[in-house]
Structure formats: C-alpha cells, structure tokens
Amino acid sequence: MYPQLVIEGVYFAIISIVMVFIIVFYILTSRARRSVESSNVHSEAGGMERGERNWMLFLFSIALIGNIVFLSPLLPSARNTLYSPEPALRVEIHVEDYKFHLPEKTIRIPAKTPVEFVVVSEDLVYGFGIFRKDGTIVFQMQVVPKPYVNRIIWVFEEPGTYDIRSTEYSGPLHPWMFVSDAIVVEEVGK
Structure with a gap:
C-alpha cells in the first residue's frame, strides 16, 4: 500500500x-x-x-x-x-510469462466468506478477472508488476464454479490466459 x-x-x-x-x-x-x-x-x-x-x-x-x-x-x-470486511481467507496468485500460478489446482472457498485475493505480477501488466460459467464477470482488477501488490477483498454470495481470465491485453499470448474451474465456492456447512 x-x-x-x-x-x-x-x-x-x-x-x-x-x-x-x-x-x-x-x-x-x-x-x-x-x-x-x-x-x-x-x-x-x-x-x-x-x-x-x-x-x-x-x-x-x-x-x-x-x-x-x-x-x-x-x-x-x-x-x-475502511468498509471492507476482515478477510477470513487469503489466496495468493502469481502471474508470470502469460500464466496464472495458483496455490492449488482448484481453489475452494466457502460461500458468504470474505476472501482476500492477492495477485502479484512478475513481469507485465495483466488483468485478473473472475467469471461465472455463463461468461458474466464477477469482478476484475488490473494487476501491476512488482513492487506493487494488487489486492481485493470479495465475498462470493452464490455457490458455484468460477473461471479466471485475463481482462487486460498483455501481448500475443493473452487469449490463452484462461483457467477453467479455478475456483469452487461451496455452501457453508457442506
């Protein structure tokens, strides 16, 4: 910050x-x-x-x-x-050489829980977007290279499976910056 x-x-x-x-x-x-x-x-x-x-x-x-x-x-x-809820979970994602490096293959998150996404770019300006399966966007942020740390706190209200896509054109490999079924939001208590 x-x-x-x-x-x-x-x-x-x-x-x-x-x-x-x-x-x-x-x-x-x-x-x-x-x-x-x-x-x-x-x-x-x-x-x-x-x-x-x-x-x-x-x-x-x-x-x-x-x-x-x-x-x-x-x-x-x-x-x-001032107004974001205190995150109960932190997910750190690194982006380098046109690839999202996730902490695990599928990130599991409980619904209605504040999650802090920390996205760090090692080389270029990228976009980080979470999308529903029907292609509609949940949220996105621009990811600026180090030393800046990009973070957002989000609460997923609906259980489901979400994809990660780059929302910022960053070069010729941009169209392949897509991770299918990267996030699974589960109902609390399941």
Missing part, C-alpha cells in the same frame, strides 16, 4: 496548493482598486463586483467538489480500507 499513500499525499499537496492560490487570488482581487468611468465622472471602486465575486465562488466550489468526488485517489482506497 506504500505507493498508494505516496500518490494520495502528492494529490492532496497539489490540491492544497491550488486551494491556497485561489484563496489568495480571491483576497487580493477583492481588495484591489479599480477605476470606473461613467458619464465623464471618474471614481475609484474597491475590489470585484458582487456578480464577479459570486461567479468566482461558484466556479471554485464546483471545481473543488468535482475534483474531490471524481478525481480523488483516496475514495477507492478509503472504501476498501
């Missing part, structure tokens, strides 16, 4: 600098004197007009809220860190 914390720190430092710049700009322009000429009368007016000030405040608010909501790298990681 270290690289993610660095990314979030840099992101919030940049956002803070931009916010300080906009606030200082707003204060300086609102205190500035400007010259107004009307009907041969010259007078000094202070700062921005009310309409200008309101528009600037509105645009600043929209930009700040939009940035935090849509661009913040904190939101996905905070959701996973």
Whole structure:
C-alpha cells in the first residue's frame, strides 16, 4: 500500500496548493482598486463586483467538489480500507510469462466468506478477472508488476464454479490466459 499513500499525499499537496492560490487570488482581487468611468465622472471602486465575486465562488466550489468526488485517489482506497470486511481467507496468485500460478489446482472457498485475493505480477501488466460459467464477470482488477501488490477483498454470495481470465491485453499470448474451474465456492456447512 506504500505507493498508494505516496500518490494520495502528492494529490492532496497539489490540491492544497491550488486551494491556497485561489484563496489568495480571491483576497487580493477583492481588495484591489479599480477605476470606473461613467458619464465623464471618474471614481475609484474597491475590489470585484458582487456578480464577479459570486461567479468566482461558484466556479471554485464546483471545481473543488468535482475534483474531490471524481478525481480523488483516496475514495477507492478509503472504501476498501475502511468498509471492507476482515478477510477470513487469503489466496495468493502469481502471474508470470502469460500464466496464472495458483496455490492449488482448484481453489475452494466457502460461500458468504470474505476472501482476500492477492495477485502479484512478475513481469507485465495483466488483468485478473473472475467469471461465472455463463461468461458474466464477477469482478476484475488490473494487476501491476512488482513492487506493487494488487489486492481485493470479495465475498462470493452464490455457490458455484468460477473461471479466471485475463481482462487486460498483455501481448500475443493473452487469449490463452484462461483457467477453467479455478475456483469452487461451496455452501457453508457442506
């Protein structure tokens, strides 16, 4: 998780600098004197007009809220860190040379149990997707090479057999990155 914390720190430092710049700009322009000429009368007016000030405040608010909501790298990681259930099982999968290396031929998981999938790529960027037998996707994540460790916590609600496929084009052998019947989710108590 270290690289993610660095990314979030840099992101919030940049956002803070931009916010300080906009606030200082707003204060300086609102205190500035400007010259107004009307009907041969010259007078000094202070700062921005009310309409200008309101528009600037509105645009600043929209930009700040939009940035935090849509661009913040904190939101996905905070959701996973703060709200994910504690995993009862951990499955570590290595990907190298266009092959998924599973800890066992068939991974058995109890239904309704939080499972942490840790997927480590040794060489390229791959995709890691879990699919139902009818071809619909359960979840997927992009797998970035070391030193980054890719992890996701998932709860399988339905018992069944699932396949693993690569969901990211990684080269000429990509179409063969498929493991049939890789995961069997069993009902609890069976």
